[in-house]
Amino acid sequence: MPTHQRIDVSKVGDVTVVRFNDRKILDEAKIIQFGAELFSLVELDNRKSILLNFDGVEFLSSAALGKLITLDRKVKSHKGRLKMSNIRREIYDVFQVTKLNKVFDIHDEEAEAISAF
């Protein structure tokens, strides 16, 4: 099991649950690491059902959004499923104005998202 610095990975049944160690995902060096760690879940660990739980995340920049879009594409090309939950209002507003709420499968709470897999 690889060691992650930016993310915390656990399992609930068959679902890989990812939480984030940073309240603010904006430092560019950290975003590169953030992306690499997320992509490794798909490309190295071959995980098919991934839930990103954003509880505690207060801020993310467009560069971090870019990593989420790339992750979503990688998951889809590996025939997996990606869901998101616990997104605070301001960040959801960003998803809404960029119409990414139509791309991502977003749920209010972790339990609800897990049961939707």
Add this chain to the structure above:
Amino acid sequence: MAHDPSVRAANPSPDDIGAWRLAVHLPSERGASRIVTEGLLEQLGIHGWESSDVFSIHLAAEEAIVNAIVHGNKLDPHKQVYVECLVSPELVRVEITDEGSGFDPAQVPDCTSDERLEVPSGRGVMLMRTFMTRIEYNEKGNRVLMEKRKG
């Protein structure tokens, strides 16, 4: 006249009263935005801005400074980004100038179009426009002025 303090006191702009100002040159390095945003966030709290507005202003400032460093100055260590900020209880103004050749914001493609919806980059300018009250570029396209008004 403008330098006469009595005149200034008699005709103060509401935005000048108790305003915090910052003028700083940033190196064209990744992460340099923090030099501005740390002070800016602190002052937004001191001046009573709500957390949703703080989020908006932080996002717009971060996106604009990163654009200036990465796309404007292209991370050239010989170039700098000049940032001026004003924070008052009713108005926040952030002006960012880079030493690049500028760009035409009207030519930035719509990131919400179907064909661009899943492109990982190109959302910064749109977010700045959405989350601030006013945003203007100079003709050359190397300076952006953004304002947020309360309410």
